[in-house]
Amino acid sequence: MASRPARGAWSRAASGSAARTTRRSRTRKRSLWRELPLLILVALVIALLIKTFVVQAFFIPSGSMENTLQINDKVLVNKLVYRMRPIQPGDIVVFDGAGSWNAPAVAPTSGDPLVRLYDATLRPLFDAVGGLFGTEPGQTDYVKRVIGVPGDHIACCDAQGQVTINGVALHEKSYLYPGNTPGVAPAGEPGHFRLTVPAGRLWVLGDHRAVSDDSRGHEMDPGNGTIPESGVIGRAFMIAWPPGHWRVLRIPPAFLQPGIKKASASGELKGLGSGALGSGGLGSGGLGSGGSVRVKPAAPYLPLGAGVVGAVPLTYLRRRFLLRSRRPWRGRRRAD
DSSP states (O other): OOOOOOHHHHHHHHHHHHHHHHHHHHHHHHHHHHHHHHHHHHHHHHHHHHHHHTEEEEEOOSSTTTTTSOTTOEEEEESSHHHHSOOOTTOEEEEEOBTTTBOOOOOOOOSOHHHHHHHHTHHHHHHHHHHTTTOOOSOOEEEEEEEEOTTOEEEEOOTTSOOEETTEEOOOTTTSOTTOOTTOOOTTSOOOEEEEOOTTEEEEEOSSTTTBOOGGGGTTSTTTTOEEGGGEEEEEEEEEESGGGOEEOOOOGGGGSTTHHHHHHHHHHHTGGGTTSSTTTTOOOOOOOBTTOOBEEOOOHHHHHHHHHHHHHHHHHHHHHHHHHHSOOOOSOOOO
């Protein structure tokens, strides 16, 4: 008759198993805490890449694009689209006005070589990380609607009081602020214009013409009110916040009339050498501003969220790989 193990042996075995389970649990917890900084770092890197090259969120601080974009709306700006197609009349763009509507940014210089080294290396990195949380200072970004692209003949207004592109009248009622006429302008600014858009430049207007500080009010600035295509940051393609305002921002039918697109396309071909699709082709489409109010970068929850979503599976796969590499190889099966 087989003898049974003593009760004490069973107790010691159970106690040892419980101790091993506790040690493994503590090891896992310590490992998770050690890997948390790596998870955060990966998430920040992914978020920076998305914000820099793909999509950035902007917050509308004024009423110059009402009612298309309203105060406190947050819009998503596509930074890749103009790598794939030219800027078109009717696009809503965010652009940097430095050097055209605003004085060129002048970086402060220091005689201290350590300060210059910091400005050239670490400062851009810290500014980029700070921008992930909506803390970018000194913005000169605007949001406006493109009316004319390179080579377009644009005018305001014809006998019916409408803006024309290459002789084709725009029927702007669908997006103009209620009660505005195409030629209305802020006090002291001209409402009428007539020009051929130069190569590499854009003519932009706000949808709330009565309060919009746009190309018409900057005709004494470099470019005579036009902005460089190379200054365009991207195309505003969606209102992301608040939920009640959510919608995709499409080109209005007025800009899709026969004669506008064809003539604009020929103008864009003439201007390709000036950066329409060059390294600056993402441009800086500005967020609309009433008066001199600039658009403000919003806290980029989309890039940050995407960074976290991307970092979690990468960190999980790394943990699984490390655990498997540390596990001893078991070539023999345990006997029953």
